[in-house]
Amino acid sequence: MICEIRYEMKNTRNSTKIYVDYNSTAPMEDDHLKAVMAALSEFDGNPSSQHSSGRRAKVALEEARTQVANLIGCRTQEVVFTSGATESNNLVIQGVAGKFWDNLEAVSAHRGGALPHVVVGATEHPSVLELVQVLAERGRIRLSIAPVDQNGVVLSDEILALIGPDTVLVAVMLINNETGAQQPIVALADAVKAKNPLVYFHTDAVQALGKMEISWLPKSKVDSAAFSGHKIGAFKGVGALYLKAGSKVQALTLGGGQERARRPGTENIPGIISFGLRARDLAGDLARVWVERERPAQKAFLAALTRISGTKIHGDPATGIANTVNFHIESVAGDDLLLNLDLAGIAASSGSACSSGVGRPSHVLKAMGYSDWIALNSVRISFGARGGAGEVDRIAEVLEKTVKRVLSPGVG
Numbered sequence: 001m002i003c004e005i006r007y008e009m010k011n012t013r014n015s016t017k018i019y020v021d022y023n024s025t026a027p028m029e030d031d032h033l034k035a036v037m038a039a040l041s042e043f044d045g046n047p048s049s050q051h052s053s054g055r056r057a058k059v060a061l062e063e064a065r066t067q068v069a070n071l072i073g074c075r076t077q078e079v080v081f082t083s084g085a086t087e088s089n090n091l092v093i094q095g096v097a098g099k100f101w102d103n104l105e106a107v108s109a110h111r112g113g114a115l116p117h118v119v120v121g122a123t124e125h126p127s128v129l130e131l132v133q134v135l136a137e138r139g140r141i142r143l144s145i146a147p148v149d150q151n152g153v154v155l156s157d158e159i160l161a162l163i164g165p166d167t168v169l170v171a172v173m174l175i176n177n178e179t180g181a182q183q184p185i186v187a188l189a190d191a192v193k194a195k196n197p198l199v200y201f202h203t204d205a206v207q208a209l210g211k212m213e214i215s216w217l218p219k220s221k222v223d224s225a226a227f228s229g230h231k232i233g234a235f236k237g238v239g240a241l242y243l244k245a246g247s248k249v250q251a252l253t254l255g256g257g258q259e260r261a262r263r264p265g266t267e268n269i270p271g272i273i274s275f276g277l278r279a280r281d282l283a284g285d286l287a288r289v290w291v292e293r294e295r296p297a298q299k300a301f302l303a304a305l306t307r308i309s310g311t312k313i314h315g316d317p318a319t320g321i322a323n324t325v326n327f328h329i330e331s332v333a334g335d336d337l338l339l340n341l342d343l344a345g346i347a348a349s350s351g352s353a354c355s356s357g358v359g360r361p362s363h364v365l366k367a368m369g370y371s372d373w374i375a376l377n378s379v380r381i382s383f384g385a386r387g388g389a390g391e392v393d394r395i396a397e398v399l400e401k402t403v404k405r406v407l408s409p410g411v412g
């Protein structure tokens with residue numbers, strides 16, 4: 001039975017010829033898998049063990065930490081390994097707000113008895129947005145959700161107007177996973193701290209890692225940033241939190257001293273080695289791999305879409321991340337487009353992967369002012385190594401044929 005499943009899965013993987021869903025996950029390349037397997041045969045101990053196998057694993061753990069730190073541009077000790085960006089976001093948000101739930105002295109000094117106030121952008125990933133909504137419903141925080149403009153860029157003035165003496169945390173993502181919109185994080189963190197220096201500033205930078213230069217991040221006033229291994233072609237289930245030296249967050253898990261007690265629990269050595277190796281590969285290759293290759297693919301695809309009538313692009317791809325295009329085609333269901341792309345061996349996505357399948361309109365597009373129908377029927381193409389400029393015409397051809405079939409069923 002297991003063999004049958006494996007056989008079927010293998011065929012499914014091979015039948016996808018063009019992969020343009022890199023914002024959802026970056027497929028692992030065979031060379032990378034081989035490199036991780038080779039490393040694991042040497043470094044598979046428990047890094048907390050005192051014997052030589054444990055010490056070797058500890059060396060591998062710290063080497064991976066340096067590799068990830070180099071890609072972020074921060075110091076090695078500022079990287080905390082987690083199970084992914086969802087956990088990194090949770091660790092910061094619950095860890096910062098949590099200090100005010102437990103420590104009454106800090107509560108009265110900082111917020112004069114009020115609930116800790118948290119401000120987030122309206123287009124945050126569910127690992128931020130749904131979390132703060134639940135915390136607010138449970139009476140743990142006071143929540144403000146800041147609006148974005150029609151391109152999905154957060155309105156900085158609105159955020160600043162929300163900051164008060166009781167504000168403890170602002171979380172605004174760097175690159176939106178659905179539209180690729182880029183937020184003015186450096187200026188925003190400066191302005192927020194100028195208004196209230198006690199506010200902690202967090203950014204979800206998952207979609208920026210390996211795709212754009214972010215070495216400015218640790219030099220900015222941003223206190224922490226969330227990252228995910230599988231978005232850069234590493235194993236799933238591993239991530240990192242950049243935590244600026246001196247930033248203090250409460251751990252979510254207790255019971256061990258790993259990750260300097262910020263994330264106790266035996267480290268995911270296979271995932272961490274994988275993350276480190278991909279970070280090492282990309283650190284030396286940023287400009288060539290992403291900026292030079294994906295921007296032309298994005299431009300070529302935008303040009304191809306102009307030939308399909310009824311197509312509307314969401315946001316401003318030119319000022320967003322180089323690999324993403326989000327659009328809808330009037331009167332054509334997003335599911336029809338995605339199904340036909342899939343049948344043609346092209347993997348693309350609707351909305352964010354975490355909410356796709358649930359059939360909810362995208363909260364990102366809704367926040368940008370689009371209707372429920374558009375927010376339910378958008379398509380996201382995100383280019384990467386297995387789907388670039390060379391594949392654009394084929395993708396456009398499948399879209400065009402689908403549109404013809406849906407809008408003029410009797411023809412052809």
Ligand SMILES: Cc1ncc(COP(=O)(O)O)c(C=O)c1O
Pocket residue numbers: 023024083084085086087125127173175176177204206207227228229230238239352353354
């Ligand atoms: C912007 C953003 N934040 C957070 C996450 C969650 O990352 P992970 O899958 O590592 O938990 C994702 C993944 O879709 C994402 O795109």
